[in-house]
Amino acid sequence: NAGVTQTPKFRILKIGQSMTLQCTQDMNHNYMYWYRQDPGMGLKLIYYSVGAGITDKGEVPNGYNVSRSTTEDFPLRLELAAPSQTSVYFCASRRVAGELFFGEGSRLTVL
């Protein structure tokens, strides 16, 4: 029972590079979310999805893109990485109006 799986766990990027953070869940949850968390702070919502083919912006979407082609997968794309995107990224999923289940996080550093 894997739950929510994120890869990679750690990554260092140079300014201007692009990358994709992968997220997959095996709980058949319709709702999926991407958050970023800066040290000692709360989580900021980047994008979320209520089902395959449906995505919507959260509080801090600039510099990111997402897609949801299947129920299981919700990748987050960073284009032209900037130092301000240095953070820990969490993917989460849930059923309708239920508990959020989080992945272990992906720590990204942009130098």
Add this chain to the structure above:
Amino acid sequence: TQLLEQSPQFLSIQEGENLTVYCNSSSVFSSLQWYRQEPGEGPVLLVTVVTGGEVKKLKRLTFQFGDARKDSSLHITAAQPGDTGLYLCAGEEYGNKLVFGAGTILRVKS
């Protein structure tokens, strides 16, 4: 986007003391959740409150949802070192968007 304000940002107390963490917004939420997060891990759900005025208890933790569903509080009785962590409130906006407050770092010293 609704803003969730949490206070205090940081709390350092002695074992056995009581404390309250507050979560406030100017807008109404359909529900509110409280999470606890330990270093290097994702947040874990403590409780969900849905009805205005609702009070839920989880051992030494008491959660309250305001009558107008705009605010919530978490009260811990006789805090223990194991309570140390980051406490986060999360409000569900209509449309399934779940937004978090900035968090309260709690340190309980033995």
